[in-house]
Amino acid sequence: MTLTKLLAGTAISLAIASGSTAAFAGDLTVVSWGGAYTKSQVEAYHKPYIAKTGTNIKSEDYNGGIAEIKAQVEAGNVTWDIVDVELSDAIRACDEGLLETIDASTLPAGADGKAATEDFLPGTLYDCAVANIVWSTIFAYDSSKMPNGPKTMADFFDTKAFPGKRGLRKGAKVNLEFALIADGVAAKDVYSVLETPEGVDRAFAKLDTIKGDVVWWEAGAQPPQMLADGEVALTTAYNGRIFNAVAGEGKPFEIVWDGQVWDLDLWVIPKGAKNKDTALDFLAFSTSTEQLAAQASYISYGPARASSSPLVGKFHNKDIDMGPQMPTNPANLTNAVQNNFEFWADNADQLNERFNAWLAK
């Protein structure tokens, strides 16, 4: 009798399974970082693209890195069509033959008629990748709890003047740059100092001074939440996430731009993507002048095209000028570092090993 029940259960599960959804061929799978960022892309890219072409878009979240792309390409079972990646990952994946090459000259010209290769900011077009935005890692604090908040990167490391826990991303990248800037290294010299063993020691020594007060985060959605819950007093974060917590949810957070490390996010197409042509079409559409400008009204990441900048206006549902919120705003760039992808491609393995050893002590 019990056996019959078991069989009945099986039959039911089979019925459930047969209804399982599989992505329909032709559905475009777009992979990005989730949260407020994916939302801005859905509003500015996906929805207009669906309206224009009728293509169905499936949006997926991930936490960065090229592990999944590598696994899919090597297995010959590529389910991702287009992925939003960091520059160093784009370069490495391209070097290892994991990506389709993209001919930048096929991208649409800017709204002002300038060819794409001219219109995109310098250093935003690569063999296999096209940048869409400029984003930045900054630090932020809750101004309702700290009326006289920190002003500089050195303040972030000053636990006496600004007591409380600090949130930092778990990993060597960006943290070492921050540590050196806080230790008095000029923004332009950060990587030349880091190239030397003494520079690395110096950065770790600086990190040592706050190690006991650090809460480590891994996903971009965590820092604003940790700040809101009062779990940390200050935290490094992606600037757009903090801005959206302020503009969207009215949180009293303040961004400190001093010592920001800015980077690019780029679209790449994994080699052997099932919908390569649609992905290319989507890529061209989403990096057009209008779409990049539209995205900037949903999140404070700077468009990668020069012709988009004049079109950047206000936040989509509030009277906030987006210009000053961008990492590329001149006032925010006074003491800023551009992430050096080459340095990290060369040294990430070794420095992360040291970082992990340091962390485990």
Add this chain to the structure above:
Amino acid sequence: MTLSQRIQSPGFLALAIATIAFFFLTSSMAGTIGFLLIFGIPLFAMNELPGYATTKDKIEKYIFLTVCTLIFIFLITPILIIIPLSFNAEPYFSFTEGMMNLEGSAYSTRWYADIFRFGMTAPDGTENWWSDMWNNATWIRATRNSFFIAVFATILATGFGTLAALGLSRPEMPYRAQITSLLISPMIVPLVITATGMFFFFAQKDIFPFFPESLVNTYTGLILAHATLGVPFVIITVTATLSGFDRSLIRASQSMGATGWTTFRRVIMPLITPGMISGALFAFITSFDEVVAVIFLADVDQRTIPRQMFSGLREQISPTILAVATILVLISIALLTTLEMLRRRSERLRGLSPG
């Protein structure tokens, strides 16, 4: 000792005084009830000690029982505490002031609603709400995946496992120890190692004629992985059932002219069925609970409930996880009850206990 005698004993007097003292010191009702429970339960559990027991014996016994009570609290509290927490009206993992004062407004079922709504394209829409929920709600999809993978993994593991256990429990089985250790090893080898191995192996194409496509990010790959992990549990439970198996029953059946198949169907099957079903339940729960292989071998499309909880706990902790956890606890209780009933039935059948 009758109840009234018991209550008049010195132990109970001491407890009453201590409880009153505790109440005046902390002036909290909830704390006092907790105090009374922790120290009162062992007192009630004190069974008759023989007449020659000294006061020292009694105190030792009381301390022992108190320690055991605390351990049972340690075991069970975390599992029970999430049930009220999942009805929190606030998005926190802790009891709010209002919850402690039992205010109705501090409780809500919003996180249970969230299980259905999260991930839907139009959670407030009325049109096609059901199909939207069925196809798009994140947790619903995870639930379907979990059941689908677990059911097929269980069938595979139980089928192969029972057959093998029948062989292993025969007295004439050669290399029994070696083969048993091999078949148990999926339980022993760290999951990360198993998952890594499968990740590389399944990623290849054309490795066997019957593996034409890569199996990473497919249901087939996950089912194979989970079946492998469930096998040891089936082997252990079914072999345990067979160890009490009276082999003369087989001979008796054969001497009365039954064919091999009839003997299997009419004698062996009924006796091993309880063991097989508890093995199957173990295999099911192993797959249902498994997350490491899913992390390595599954795409977003194949995410299961534990996988979804894993990312939830890593990225954005919300009480929805506690609501899901509460439902899972109820499922565990149901499975446990089934298993207990099976065990009793099996013991009754084998004449090990009267009821």
Add this chain to the structure above:
Amino acid sequence: MSDTAINTMGNKAQNAAVNNGPLIAADGTPLKQKLAKTTRAMKTRAFLLTMPLVLFIIISFVIPIGQMLHRGFYNPAVSNVMPSFSVAIKDWDETTGELPSEEIFEIFVKDLALAKKNREVGKTVGNMATRINYELPGSRSLFTKSARKAGKITEGPYKEALFALDKKWDNHNLWRTLKRASNDYTISFFLAALDMKYDEAGNITRADELYRIYVPILMKTLLLSALITLLCFLIAYPVAYLLSTLPLATSNLLMILVLLPFWTSLLVRTSAWIAMLQQQGIINNIFVFLGLIGDESRIQMIYNQTGTVISMVHILLPFMILPLYSVMKTIPPSYMRAAKSMGATNTYAFRRVYFPQTIPGIAAGTLLVFILAIGYYITPALVGGSDGLFISNLIADHIKKTLNWSLGSALAAILLVVVMVFYWMYNRLVGVDKLKFG
């Protein structure tokens, strides 16, 4: 059927004995032969029953793990990318202190230019650069940059032309590393997994202290697992004793309290412990309420070692209670009573009479908990924070994040060896057939 054969054989055997010749079975064959044949048939049948599962486990479990172990030794990146060069460099004698010959340089430059055009996965310059970068950090961009320009070098001297591209090529250790890596089989990854490396002179040395991570984490994993096992034992022993001495009805009821956690999802229990132990959690609330700590100084109990240990003790406890209980149940209470009646104190009777009889249960429980604890991944990943990580977490990181698959495999191999040693001990001391649940 075979049993009936034996029965009839008995009768025939009697007849044969009377005849004083060799014992003959019903069909005329000698009994000894017949018996051997039947036994063999029965053995084969038992064996065949296990075969499908054994095959299944070999395909889905043994081969994948074997392949992974192989990957820890085998990394053909260089020979894949530069087939001619990886053969040619073998002729170079690195001990002379001289750089490779002009011929080898020519082959290298040509191979590099060819490789640059290759976009096949696993055969690009990037793959080789990544491989060399593991052993010579900072050299990655040297390869990728030079590869872009290698096509422009069309005539010799190739050595000078390459040095003109980048001075960093004039480095004896770089070529030594290239030669080492052009061999498909390597122990470099096992060295790295043991915090060792090749130095400039090609000798094996320990890694710089600041970069040693794998051995310390492995040690920490073993230490924390031992601590978890000890705590489990201390907690499980009294409970198992209580359960084994209570009347069956009561103990079955209490057993449910032990088995419920066992049947509850690992993720559920881990989230429950996050709710219990976090700063705004229940334990801290109780402490604050009791006035043990101030509201400002709430204790950090999760996202560190403490959280990992507490949750893992809770998760693994049933694996200790169940074997202890099944052993204790078989110890007759009369032994203790006898000891006491002969004048032993409670402690003495426990130490000399009861405890020794529970040792098989202790061995089974501690070994099982220890083995399971060493390989834990999920709980440390969720509540371990930065200092409660286990070796499994590093393996997963290399497979899923840094993509150093060879190093991940080497680490996995080391962990596997450790686990297998304890599994072997378990087999010897307890016997794998003694494993039971409930």
